[in-house]
Amino acid sequence: MGIHEDELDYRVPALQRGLSILQMFNASERSLSSNAIAERLGVSVSAIYRILVTLTDMGYLRKLGKNSYELGPQVLCDGFAYLASRDLVDIAMPHLNALRDRTSLSCHLSIREQTDSLYIGRAFAAQRLSVNIPIGTRIPCHCTAMGRMLLSGLTPMELDKLYQHVRLDDYPPPAPKTLPELQQLLERDRERGWVMHRSDYSTAIACAVRDHRGDVVAAINLSGPEAVMDSPIARERYRESLQQCADAISLELGGKSS
Structure with missing residues (x-):
């Protein structure tokens, strides 16, 4: 079911970007740089900095080195909790x-x-x-x-x-x-x-x-x-x-x- 035009104003861009970031990772791309993530979203690195920090702090991302990330353990925990439920x-x-x-x-x-x-x-x-x-x-x-x-x-x-x-x-x-x-x-x-x-x-x-x-x-x-x-x-x-x-x-x- 699509989103009606009058519902677009209720979307949360930061949340949308955060979820889009998590969806970028897969079996063939286990790690991504902040530059690559920003480029795919069509924004600057500074525009997603707070999102990356938040996802990392919550365990959904794990930082690798200075500017690289991979999926964190919380993604697996949440996924398996759903399966177990x-x-x-x-x-x-x-x-x-x-x-x-x-x-x-x-x-x-x-x-x-x-x-x-x-x-x-x-x-x-x-x-x-x-x-x-x-x-x-x-x-x-x-x-x-x-x-x-x-x-x-x-x-x-x-x-x-x-x-x-x-x-x-x-x-x-x-x-x-x-x-x-x-x-x-x-x-x-x-x-x-x-x-x-x-x-x-x-x-x-x-x-x-x-x-x-x-x-x-x-x-x-x-x-x-x-x-x-x-x-x-x-x-x-x-x-x-x-x-x-x-x-x-x-x-x-x-x-x-x-």
């Missing part, structure tokens, strides 16, 4: 729905709450024997593929602290029975980048979702009947599709693809 479910669900449509398998999204994997989203495949875990379900992390991916983001020290008062020997196989056994499992999970978990009737494959810091903030899975997932070729195809989906969600959260 977007609801994870809103970001992930279009990707999970598309993955469900491509594979005809159910997809789930979970986050870690202490030692539990909390299911916060699902894309249900409407076929016989589909795996359908309700939103709000909590399952101990060490017992599921998604849970193990959530734990894989922790350091050994963080994991020790989290499980120091938790018994692991009350759960049926193939869940690990001791903390050292869980540590070994997670070490292999980190190297592999995904987890496959088989139960009596179904198989689930899980991958991690990461934010702009590279931290694991969620996990997603593909799960289906054992008969559908039995073929190694099929499982590899599903795993690749799942990883692509996790990468796409991570990118929207400001992260990088695996």
Whole structure:
């Protein structure tokens, strides 16, 4: 929507110039001199001096040498704060729905709450024997593929602290029975980048979702009947599709693809 002519008088030229300056920086032009900035705006250096000082003082610009600038840390902080404020479910669900449509398998999204994997989203495949875990379900992390991916983001020290008062020997196989056994499992999970978990009737494959810091903030899975997932070729195809989906969600959260 354009600006009406009678609204032009309400614009703030200094603010407009300040924002225009920030928009000049990009991947190919990471730093600019004050002369170059002034030239692009069609003004003198003295006309933008106070704007440059203000942007630098607020952290939106960082001064390099005498008359050169680059984007400051505040730009990144503000940008990532916006990304983090977007609801994870809103970001992930279009990707999970598309993955469900491509594979005809159910997809789930979970986050870690202490030692539990909390299911916060699902894309249900409407076929016989589909795996359908309700939103709000909590399952101990060490017992599921998604849970193990959530734990894989922790350091050994963080994991020790989290499980120091938790018994692991009350759960049926193939869940690990001791903390050292869980540590070994997670070490292999980190190297592999995904987890496959088989139960009596179904198989689930899980991958991690990461934010702009590279931290694991969620996990997603593909799960289906054992008969559908039995073929190694099929499982590899599903795993690749799942990883692509996790990468796409991570990118929207400001992260990088695996």
